[in-house]
Amino acid sequence: MSADTTRKLFLSDNAASVHPKLWEAMRAADEPDSPYDGDAVSQRLDAAFADLFGRECRVLWVATGTAANCLALSAMVPPHGGVVCHREAHIEMDEGGAPGFYLHGAKLMLAGGESAKLTPDTIRAVIDPIRDDVHQVQPHAISITQASEYGCSYNPSEIAAIAALAKERGLGLHMDGARFANACAFLGGSASDAAGEVDALSFGFVKNGGMSAEAIVFFDQGLADVALYRRKRAGHLQSKGRYLAAQILAMLGDDLWLHNARSANAAAQEIASVAQGRLMHPVEANEIFLRCTPEEREALRKQGFDFYDWGDDAARLVTAWNTPQEHASALANAIAGL
Amino acid sequence: MSADTTRKLFLSDNAASVHPKLWEAMRAADEPDSPYDGDAVSQRLDAAFADLFGRECRVLWVATGTAANCLALSAMVPPHGGVVCHREAHIEMDEGGAPGFYLHGAKLMLAGGESAKLTPDTIRAVIDPIRDDVHQVQPHAISITQASEYGCSYNPSEIAAIAALAKERGLGLHMDGARFANACAFLGGSASDAAGEVDALSFGFVKNGGMSAEAIVFFDQGLADVALYRRKRAGHLQSKGRYLAAQILAMLGDDLWLHNARSANAAAQEIASVAQGRLMHPVEANEIFLRCTPEEREALRKQGFDFYDWGDDAARLVTAWNTPQEHASALANAIAGL
Amino acid sequence: MSADTTRKLFLSDNAASVHPKLWEAMRAADEPDSPYDGDAVSQRLDAAFADLFGRECRVLWVATGTAANCLALSAMVPPHGGVVCHREAHIEMDEGGAPGFYLHGAKLMLAGGESAKLTPDTIRAVIDPIRDDVHQVQPHAISITQASEYGCSYNPSEIAAIAALAKERGLGLHMDGARFANACAFLGGSASDAAGEVDALSFGFVKNGGMSAEAIVFFDQGLADVALYRRKRAGHLQSKGRYLAAQILAMLGDDLWLHNARSANAAAQEIASVAQGRLMHPVEANEIFLRCTPEEREALRKQGFDFYDWGDDAARLVTAWNTPQEHASALANAIAGL
């Protein structure tokens, strides 16, 4: 794809530009400081997230969501264990087998659920039939995605129900928050509510205006002790980590993360508002899965909109922190006119 | 460590500031483009390095040297195999067991050699006694470091001798080039000469004015086919990879990489020139290992110099691309005055 | 379970007694010989299986079917790859995650198919949607089970169709033959026909009157070169391997393996013949999956028959090489009388 700036892009949020405040923050971190995560910026992360979530936590930066998810899970699950996740989960579908690598062959146990959201029932349907013997892999953790792979958000009571099941069965609980900000914005803005009682959260920034930094937030701090070693062992401990920490702190400052997400969500809502009959899933973040024919997609593309096909009969439209208001309005109009 | 700008820093090159041209290049890449490595900048890497080395190659960016080394080796060595490296090699001493992770338990086979450089003899001393049976791990590759962990450079004939041995024994040959630029500058400036006939090179930029990008250069292109999958699987395929590619291309442009390395090397030479009697190793890059007593180190620190102890009786002094000329001169004077 | 010899056992073939000829053969091997697989008995395996299959092969003994399956696959599939198997396959359901261990996190890709048998269509349904990019695990092999987990046998044309697909897609083909003998007996007795053009076969003996020996038969001999190292690395190279080789050769001698399997199959057929309306799957080996109520199962158990429940509404009945004729007849009568 050439960088055709005359096109109106709804391909993904994962390649959008970096927010100016992050550039500023990175430049401000450009003085020499201690390497790895010993620098002054990285040292501020734990406290900043503790403030945000209202509880103690330990935070590790990494460059990608795949690394965040897999490092978090690797601290929860032994090689002979398993992780329950949705069959459409990113860790199952789109991480190139990274969980198999980071978890040393542990098994992903695939469950169902509307709009790529697990429920206690769909989890139980997977784990209850597992015989408690050595011939079958035993579950050790559950991983949920907030917002889900279909752009739907778990509300606090849904998370609480899953957390209760996890606790009852002695399972760790991980949240893939590649679009945590969008979920949080949708749910009303409380990070604590949007995370619930998870043990570890992959808090994404790259899709929300970041360049190269995600945060793994460990509420179960013992997990962080393990993950620190695993991060280095995975080659994810950057020597100039201060540039990652600077991005993250800039995001937390003045709730930029939430502001960015609200912008993306608002654009998505504008589009969704004209497309109710076509929506495959509720729009609860910044993704729209739209039923439309190949001809309709062609028509939209001719009007300058770029997006991905989603199978034969649908399109995926993703808004970003910097989607121009006029692009969203134009797309809404175009859809209304199909 | 606070960012005490009144101190004169010889701690490491791995936390130095980012070169202004890289900031420019990253900003120039801040338009939306295809994610991962599908962007226009990333797509130019293969050709740029082919120009530099004068032979075909395929190039993958990653964020760290540890990832570069281990991904390269993971494409050469099966889980049941082994890699010959120096017993002081970074992959053995300082990567937190990353080779064990990336190579799925393959074995590092530790050899000796002056100044952390392998020779055909020290390699043979390790591999010749290995019985050719299933009870002993068999070597599949050799890894050398250019410049070595003690700041010494392999000259072309030394590399050629090792490459010949590798070929004779059917072993892959990898070069850890975390300070490849410094070695190349020392050897006269030909990237091709400084790399020799290796199959894969971890070409470092972070220690040479980069922010977060290293290049794995595969001269054996079949290895790249595997490494592409392994990079994603390791969570090292960043979605906004264009910022990494931009750093690298900026480094290659106008030979900035070589210019930076020459600056660092020159500073090191100035210091070394007054310290010949104290040098533990020849200074052939940007590191100086200096015999000195605790009292002498204390004296240097009192004069404002920061550096690491190297055991009880020595210090490691590292210059960087941006070590101020006056700092190097001051340190030379201080050492001369000990 | 106590060894209640008054019970009539249809629990499994995997705990049956060892055939007397195997005891004889092991005792005959009780003279000192070279350790591992250097002994005279082990050295005869390749030729014995080449005779049986009518083509060159290399053969490794191991103690369990799980080890046989996973070692064979580990030679075909890189850690970043995948294996297509049936969702009810033993490697997926009953090996405690051994494929994840032996294949270093490679992925099992679960396909459907009647009676736990794959077809080209069910395989394509899994692999065709996989995007050819690094974000998704790519398939490297197919594993089929002969006879299947529901006691059904692939006929030669079914295997040929799968082998053709494997070849077309560049995938390895493995056969889990834990009950290969029973399949072969059902199909008419030709080992070559029952194996077809697979690259590697786990040829089971333990369920067929063996004690502790299975054979991995590599028709693709390059795979054996790798598996030899992997076997040792997995702790499966026994120092007194001659006792395993002796079991296997005794099985091949006078077609004992086929004779035993025919006995087991005949018992199964006698039972099946009275139960046509209750059969969940065709009886094409030595397993019968019988629809029956809890009350009916209770009635059978009261008559002295032991077997496993299969969910709420069925039973699994397995015959063995030494199932007494009168036990099979008695069970047939009991079922007929339900």
Added chain:
Amino acid sequence: MSADTTRKLFLSDNAASVHPKLWEAMRAADEPDSPYDGDAVSQRLDAAFADLFGRECRVLWVATGTAANCLALSAMVPPHGGVVCHREAHIEMDEGGAPGFYLHGAKLMLAGGESAKLTPDTIRAVIDPIRDDVHQVQPHAISITQASEYGCSYNPSEIAAIAALAKERGLGLHMDGARFANACAFLGGSASDAAGEVDALSFGFVKNGGMSAEAIVFFDQGLADVALYRRKRAGHLQSKGRYLAAQILAMLGDDLWLHNARSANAAAQEIASVAQGRLMHPVEANEIFLRCTPEEREALRKQGFDFYDWGDDAARLVTAWNTPQEHASALANAIAGL
């Protein structure tokens, strides 16, 4: 090697014949029973070893010493950790990289010590220089070999000193007891004294008259919970495990294990008694490392003795449970006559 019964074999104890009582015990176990380790014989192991050691333990059978060592260690050491062992340890030298496999890339940390025995000092020399940071692999366990690879036994106070260090540093302690029986016989016969306060012991039987069974004895019972899953996952859970359990119980009955070891040791002592000036190591088990020239070795072989060269200037002579008295005497005479 052909089974030349006219030769006098001192090659190894690992290929000797199986003791008659074990054959009897296996035949006695030839009735159907529950599969895996659910049978009556396997169920008696915990109590039998608790009696022997005078403390609670849990016991798993496996087929090989390599599997025993690596499963035990895999329960103690996370993938990012390390195991201190002697540089001549079997796990380092002769297990084909199995620790790398079973421990998922954890690192063997090689220490010195006379006669392949570790001491607190040699252990500290390895672990004390390890920086307590994420860049270096941290030790999690120590593995010692009883008797050592050079046939030397740790006495109780030596084990106690190492155990104290392990406890002080929070490290697990494993004992490779491939020749534990010989060490125990040498030390006076108390299994408890010969094991000391280790957390897990690989108790070898195969070299002592067994066929295919070793015991992993877990004194730290939590480790057994993990190892049970790992054994299955490694394909080492045999379905007819009762034949392994039967071998082990037969060994424990009437102290057959100790009786066999005493026979082997006595033969070794007879040989050693004439060779004091030639011994490379004290003979404290059933191995003799004898300085001798190639000509002397040739002379011995001409007299009918088979054994392995040990480098250019030595021979390794191993006695077994069934080494004929007259063979030992003949060898002693032959050595005396060199």
